[in-house]
Amino acid sequence: MRQERAPLWEALIKHRLSQAAQLHVPGHRGGQGMAPEFLDLAGTGLCQIDLTEIPGLDDLHHPQGPIAEAQKLAAELYQADKSFFMVNGTSGGLMALILTCCGQGNKILVPRNAHRSVISGLILSGAMPVYYCPPGIKEFACLAGPDAGQIEQYLKQFPETRAVVCVHPTYYGVAGDIAAVAEVCHNRGIPLLVDEAHGAHLKFHPDLPPDALSCGADAVAQSTHKLGGSLTQSSLLHLKSNLINDDRLADALRMVQSTSPSYLLMASLDVARRQLARQGRELLDKAVSLARWCRQELARISGVRVLDQQYLGGSGAKYLDVTRLTVSLLEAGISGYRAAELLAQKYGVMVEMADYASIVAIISIGTTRKDVERLVKAVKSIVTAETGSPLPLQPALNLPEPVVRLSPREAWFKEGKPVPLKQSLGKISAETVAVYPPGIPVLCPGEEITGPVLEYLAAVQQGGFHIQGPQDGTLSRIRVLD
Secondary structure, eight states: OOTTOOHHHHHHHHHHHHTOOOOSSSTTTTTTTSOHHHHHHHOHHHHHTOOOSOTTSOOTTSOOSHHHHHHHHHHHHHTOSEEEEESSHHHHHHHHHHHHHOOTTOEEEEETTOOHHHHHHHHHHOOEEEEEOOOEEGGGTEEOOOOHHHHHHHHHHOTTOOEEEEESSOTTSEEOOHHHHHHHHHHTTOOEEEEOTTOTTGGGOTTSOOOTGGGTOSEEEEOHHHHTSOOTTOEEEEEOOSSSOHHHHHHHHHHHSOSSOOHHHHHHHHHHHHHHHHHHHHHHHHHHHHHHHHHHHHHTSTTOEEOOGGGOOSGGGOEEOTTEEEEEOGGGTOOHHHHHHHHHHHHOOOOSEEOSSOEEEEOOTTOOHHHHHHHHHHHHHHHHHHOOSOOOOOOTTOOOOOOBOSOHHHHHTSOEEEEEGGGOTTOBBSSOEEEETTTEEEEOTTBBOOHHHHHHHHHHHHHTOEEESSSSTTOSEEEEEO
16 A cells, blocks of 8 residues: 555545535534634644544444544555554553453453553453552662563463453653563463554664554554554554454444544544654654653763663563653752652653653654753752752552452442551442552552551552552542441
């Protein structure tokens, strides 16, 4: 096929030039009914291609025209059997994959650092999770990718497992040996489902970790909007497997995606794919070069540590995405939270994420030299002004083993009530409690609140760590099942 084509984009432009009478939704009618302040900023062109399923523009849920052709071009580029456009992000793709592969009570191997959409997939499907915790990188209090040996041990212990989920690469840019994990899964005849939300760019540069599909993954959900150049909320789902029913997957996608898919999002996927096909290597050459310069400059600053190859090792930490900068200022006495706050408020530098140990900054195909120079200059200034005694690296990776009593679906549909945390011993959690670092759940719905869990949470409260998930952010109370 011709990768210089963008079939859906071309169809939208053709319709725009036709000057047809628009007696259909959306009601703003190509911008005519749009609020003037929005129109002033967004422009009329954007509004004129915000369309719906009219003749010539195809239907995402039964594609036979330009959407079908655009998806075939994506599949060809990524060497997939089939590729699907997604308009509610990678979240919808992960939920659809779990619905496709698992039903009520089926076991599925899930990393403890899985995105919360995986939990949603478990709730929708009724699958029973078997959780594994990938190896950690203690200097940055973060997790690595999946370890093939660990996965093999779990599959021996739970031979009835129907699928394996893994993250590649992690939020911190660390990637495991996906080829080895895929081999372990395929030896047992089960599919490997990969959350590659932060890896849409990997295929297009040799200095980046290998993409999961080329390593033998059966299905890969990618957030093209994160690092591939499309609009926020647009993603691709790639399938390359005889272990997954593609018709059932299409049905699952129809279930979890909007019946009014945004043509703006789909068109952005189409042109982003074309740009990556034609200029991906060139654009990523620039990003990799900027990232390497930035890494070198940051590493020269006293008290600053940058996650690089020296901290990797083992099957779970085989590769590093050099365009993702995980930077610790703990030796300078500055937490990641404090560093991100200062960068934003005093220097106008916005980073992707912060936890206690580090900040994470992304060098993308749109990053400029001015951006990275500003980051380096700001970090130098912060260290000069704020350096204090080194901060201890808390043992945040020593998480207690989860004790799963109910499936997430069973827990979701049961009544819950808040109780004081100190009185929750032996009860079953009705909510997720995740601590940063390491950013993975201490509790998920359906799990028993054990003594080690309470001890861990008490240490978290004392250390002032950031908590996500529970209704009570102070964690003085926790919602449990009746």
